[in-house]
Amino acid sequence: MSNVTIRQVHKHYEDFHAVKGVSLEIKDKEFVVLVGPSGCGKTTTLRMIAGLETISEGDIMIGNKIVNELAPMDRDIAMVFQNYALYPHMTVYDNMAFGLKMRKFDKAEIAKRVNNAADILDIKDHLSRKPRMLSGGQRQRVALGRAIVRNPQVFLFDEPLSNLDAKLRVQMRVEIKKLHQRLATTSIYVTHDQVEAMTLGDRVVVMKDGLIQQVGEPLELYNNPANRYVAGFIGSPAMNFADTMIEEAGNAVYATNPTMRIRVPEQIAARMGPHKGKPATLGIRPEDLHMATGADPEDLSFDAVVEVAEQLGSEIILDLKAGGSAMVASVEPTVKVKPQQKIRLGIKPTGLRFFDAKTEAAI
Amino acid sequence: MTTTAGSVPHGGIIVGKPKWRPLESEGNLAMLLLLPTIALLLMFIAYPFMRGILLAVTNSKVGIIGDFVGFENFARLLKDPIFHAVVYNTFLYTFVTTVFKLILGLWLALLLNRDFKFKAFTRAFILLPFIVPTVLACFAWKWMFDPTFSVLNWMLFKLGVVAAGAGVNWLGDGDLAMLSIMIVNIWRGVPFFAISLMAGLQTISPDLGEAAAIDGAKPLQRFWYITWPLLMPVTMVVVLFSVIQTFSDFQIVYVMTGGGPANATHLFATYAYQLGVGTGLLSQGAAVSLAMFPLLFGIVIFQLMYIRRVETR
Numbered sequence: 001m002s003n004v005t006i007r008q009v010h011k012h013y014e015d016f017h018a019v020k021g022v023s024l025e026i027k028d029k030e031f032v033v034l035v036g037p038s039g040c041g042k043t044t045t046l047r048m049i050a051g052l053e054t055i056s057e058g059d060i061m062i063g064n065k066i067v068n069e070l071a072p073m074d075r076d077i078a079m080v081f082q083n084y085a086l087y088p089h090m091t092v093y094d095n096m097a098f099g100l101k102m103r104k105f106d107k108a109e110i111a112k113r114v115n116n117a118a119d120i121l122d123i124k125d126h127l128s129r130k131p132r133m134l135s136g137g138q139r140q141r142v143a144l145g146r147a148i149v150r151n152p153q154v155f156l157f158d159e160p161l162s163n164l165d166a167k168l169r170v171q172m173r174v175e176i177k178k179l180h181q182r183l184a185t186t187s188i189y190v191t192h193d194q195v196e197a198m199t200l201g202d203r204v205v206v207m208k209d210g211l212i213q214q215v216g217e218p219l220e221l222y223n224n225p226a227n228r229y230v231a232g233f234i235g236s237p238a239m240n241f242a243d244t245m246i247e248e249a250g251n252a253v254y255a256t257n258p259t260m261r262i263r264v265p266e267q268i269a270a271r272m273g274p275h276k277g278k279p280a281t282l283g284i285r286p287e288d289l290h291m292a293t294g295a296d297p298e299d300l301s302f303d304a305v306v307e308v309a310e311q312l313g314s315e316i317i318l319d320l321k322a323g324g325s326a327m328v329a330s331v332e333p334t335v336k337v338k339p340q341q342k343i344r345l346g347i348k349p350t351g352l353r354f355f356d357a358k359t360e361a362a363i
Numbered sequence: 364m365t366t367t368a369g370s371v372p373h374g375g376i377i378v379g380k381p382k383w384r385p386l387e388s389e390g391n392l393a394m395l396l397l398l399p400t401i402a403l404l405l406m407f408i409a410y411p412f413m414r415g416i417l418l419a420v421t422n423s424k425v426g427i428i429g430d431f432v433g434f435e436n437f438a439r440l441l442k443d444p445i446f447h448a449v450v451y452n453t454f455l456y457t458f459v460t461t462v463f464k465l466i467l468g469l470w471l472a473l474l475l476n477r478d479f480k481f482k483a484f485t486r487a488f489i490l491l492p493f494i495v496p497t498v499l500a501c502f503a504w505k506w507m508f509d510p511t512f513s514v515l516n517w518m519l520f521k522l523g524v525v526a527a528g529a530g531v532n533w534l535g536d537g538d539l540a541m542l543s544i545m546i547v548n549i550w551r552g553v554p555f556f557a558i559s560l561m562a563g564l565q566t567i568s569p570d571l572g573e574a575a576a577i578d579g580a581k582p583l584q585r586f587w588y589i590t591w592p593l594l595m596p597v598t599m600v601v602v603l604f605s606v607i608q609t610f611s612d613f614q615i616v617y618v619m620t621g622g623g624p625a626n627a628t629h630l631f632a633t634y635a636y637q638l639g640v641g642t643g644l645l646s647q648g649a650a651v652s653l654a655m656f657p658l659l660f661g662i663v664i665f666q667l668m669y670i671r672r673v674e675t676r
Binding site: 088 | 568570571573574575576577578579580581584588589592593
């Protein structure tokens with residue numbers, strides 16, 4: 001077990017700058033998730049840590065040792081691949097034992113470790129089978145087993161759950177979490193699924209276009225997104241955005257557009273100085289919206305037209321039109337609305353976020 | 364709406380007498396579609412094969428229908444020293460060339476499977492020996508092996524290996540002639556191995572190599588424990604095809620040595636041709652080519668069984 005340091009790492013392909021100076025400090029025993037859309041550089045970064053891609057610039061250190069020039073096998077890491085990458089001609093046992101055999105462990109020790117891992121992962125009955133006789137979930141367990149028998153310093157996960165169906169994915173997510181709690185091995189996990197990132201990560205790294213957008217604990221990303229991109233990426237359904245102008249009236253600050261006139265909360269208004277008279281993007285999460293009642297002040301609510309109402313049982317997802325912008329609200333399951341109905345939505349006062357219209361950075 | 368007596372109303376749909384449509388039966392259609400293939404197989408495989416067997420048990424010659432003589436032709440072959448040489452030659456020729464074709468082809472396939480500039484062009488280029496008509500290529504090789512005018516001897520002379528006028532008599536010496544036709548066979552066969560094995564390599568996910576690298580396997584170990592076993596089914600099919608082709612090889616020997624010198628390079632096919640067509644001893648020629656059959660059959664059965672075992676495990 002050990003910490004991992006990534007310092008100003010770049011990756012250039014022939015005519016493509018895939019990773020543009022990523023720096024990250026991963027603590028011992030930490031579970032860090034790299035998340036972002038495809039092509040954001042997360043997998044390339046992981047593969048550079050693994051030694052499967054060369055590093056164009058910068059340093060990667062595992063346990064205070066620079067590993068830039070080390071072969072994958074000398075980095076003391078284990079990796080779980082998206083398509084499992086099990087050796088199809090070997091039994092489950094041999095798949096898990098392969099790494100130990102290559103490292104010249106003696107037979108008894110190999111048997112002990114493989115059996116132990118099979119116990120933990122509940123694949124003991126399948127040890128003599130070939131991978132193709134197993135289901136997707138079982139294969140992924142074998143891939144996990146192959147990683148844990150070696151007891152490496154760092155686990156690397158490259159979208160390990162994306163080949164599984166939705167139900168199994170949730171189940172395996174929990175298992176990976178449990179496994180990490182039990183083994184406490186430093187883990188770096190790549191995914192494009194923000195739910196996986198939020199549920200698994202001690203810390204989450206949001207990437208886009210080869211750059212880190214924000215690093216933080218899941219709730220921090222959710223509550224204080226550093227920019228509009230992170231705000232839209234984290235959370236489901238995604239945050240609503242509306243273009244507004246920042247105006248001062250009396251001693252209050254308002255964000256306005258033709259359908260809204262929202263009063264900016266005082267602590268944010270204090271930072272609005274340089275933005276007054278300029279456009280800013282207003283962000284509201286669907287769960288911070290509710291059907292307005294008389295108690296909702298005029299400047300913390302707005303009119304909208306229902307387009308579609310999706311009843312999920314625990315909530316209703318409303319697809320709305322508020323002026324020019326499409327909005328989504330998550331409201332109480334007891335609410336009764338019809339398509340094309342005009343409603344007024346109230347905003348939770350703490351649910352307002354503002355982003356600079358140009359830089360997209362949070363205000 | 365009225366219904367006539369005896370007919371059953373089906374919600375207004377009038378049920379008529381079904382039309383006779385024989386092709387709607389899958390069995391009939393299958394037979395019809397298979398017919399051309401069956402006809403071709405009968406005409407070009409079954410008939411010549413049976414004809415060969417019938418010829419081999421007579422004493423037929425060109426112009427003479429001949430009588431049934433049983434296994435006399437085969438008994439004669441067993442005592443024929445040239446036939447003994449033919450059997451030895453054919454096995455040696457097949458074994459040596461297949462081993463070299465496999466090694467060189469695999470080596471090329473592994474190189475071609477990497478990423479490099481002009482990859483597509485090189486892959487196409489490699490196929491050239493395979494595309495050139497064999498007979499034409501063999502005539503070119505014959506020139507290259509010519510003792511007086513050959514480019515090979517000229518090179519050896521320039522390199523100082525041989526003296527002027529004392530060039531190697533490539534096709535005139537029995538052992539060298541065998542070596543020469545083997546070289547040509549290998550030259551011609553390597554592209555098939557290379558391209559087929561490369562296709563096999565491309566079906567192996569690169570993730571497996573990466574997983575093995577992380578597992579601590581060095582490049583040679585990765586080849587031995589991962590690539591080679593996964594390539595084995597393709598390798599067996601390729602070797603199977605090549606063995607059949609090489610075992611019954613004709614063109615190279617016929618053009619380059621004609622089986623000589625002194626029958627030193629005769630293979631089954633060329634000897635059968637020489638006896639049957641060259642000398643006119645049709646039945647003996649047929650016996651030689653039939654003698655090849657059980658051997659080839661055995662090889663094919665063995666390899667097919669192996670392939671099946673690999674595929675079902």
